[in-house]
Amino acid sequence: MIFLQRIEPLSSTYTYLLGCEETGKAVLIDPVVNRVEHDLGELRGLNLELAYAIDTHIHADHITAALELKRLVGCRIAGPAMDRLPCVDVGLEEGRPLRVGSLCIDPMHTPGHTDSHFCYALADRVFTGDCLLIDGCGRTDFQNGDSRALYHSVTQKLFTLHDDVLVYPGHDYQNRRVSTIAQEKLRNPRLGQNRSLDSFVDLMAQLHLPYPKFIDHAVPGNRACGVCPPDLPEHLEAYCGQMTQSQQG
Numbered sequence: 574m575i576f577l578q579r580i581e582p583l584s585s586t587y588t589y590l591l592g593c594e595e596t597g598k599a600v601l602i603d604p605v606v607n608r609v610e611h612d613l614g615e616l617r618g619l620n621l622e623l624a625y626a627i628d629t630h631i632h633a634d635h636i637t638a639a640l641e642l643k644r645l646v647g648c649r650i651a652g653p654a655m656d657r658l659p660c661v662d663v664g665l666e667e668g669r670p671l672r673v674g675s676l677c678i679d680p681m682h683t684p685g686h687t688d689s690h691f692c693y694a695l696a697d698r699v700f701t702g703d704c705l706l707i708d709g710c711g712r713t714d715f716q717n718g719d720s721r722a723l724y725h726s727v728t729q730k731l732f733t734l735h736d737d738v739l740v741y742p743g744h745d746y747q748n749r750r751v752s753t754i755a756q757e758k759l760r761n762p763r764l765g766q767n768r769s770l771d772s773f774v775d776l777m778a779q780l781h782l783p784y785p786k787f788i789d790h791a792v793p794g795n796r797a798c799g800v801c802p803p804d805l806p807e808h809l810e811a812y813c814g815q816m817t818q819s820q821q822g
């Protein structure tokens with residue numbers, strides 16, 4: 574398998590490129606709209622054809638590149654079926670793997686950060702989106718977030734994977750790139766060391782995080798699979814890169 578992990582620095586989002594060496598087909602997990610040209614350049618350099626752009630959830634902190642990638646290279650857009658987004662070509666459901674050449678991607682419904690959040694397991698690794706982060710987890714105070722659901726998603730789904738499974742998160746704000754299930758069980762300050770459900774719910778209720786600065790633009794844009802809003806304030810324009818002009822034009 575061909576594998577690349579790339580960071581989008583504005584939102585500290587990790588995008589993952591997975592490629593099948595036999596068929597030359599590839600997928601991008603959580604691509605970001607201001608990195609489209611960069612991602613397509615990497616695919617070209619590796620002689621890979623993008624089959625799917627896949628999102629873990631409807632993001633609130635960046636705009637997905639799915640629609641722009643489809644427009645430019647004709648890939649299909651895949652994402653959680655339960656979101657029922659008209660722009661999604663292939664709705665993903667737990668128990669129904671997505672096969673791309675020799676890659677077999679297992680969707681796992683992991684609600685809590687959002688109610689329709691999915692993680693994707695593939696061979697020896699799992700892409701955990703904003704459910705499980707390295708030494709952390711996604712916030713649960715927006716988008717039908719639910720700290721009880723997140724606790725169950727992590728402890729009853731992700732933590733039942735093999736200890737050596739590699740954990741590739743949707744973000745990291747300290748440039749850490751990968752963890753393992755065993756490491757998160759042991760070290761995660763929010764969910765490790767067999768923390769109890771009640772203690773986790775209390776902890777999440779006391780975080781008092783600031784209102785996400787991009788959410789009011791990102792969520793509607795991502796419900797359309799990645800449309801940059803025309804009314805983006807100047808200080809947020811970098812989140813769309815050159816896409817604001819190209820989508821308007």
Ligand SMILES: [Fe+2]
Pocket residue numbers: 630631632633634686703711
């Ligand atoms: Fe998120």
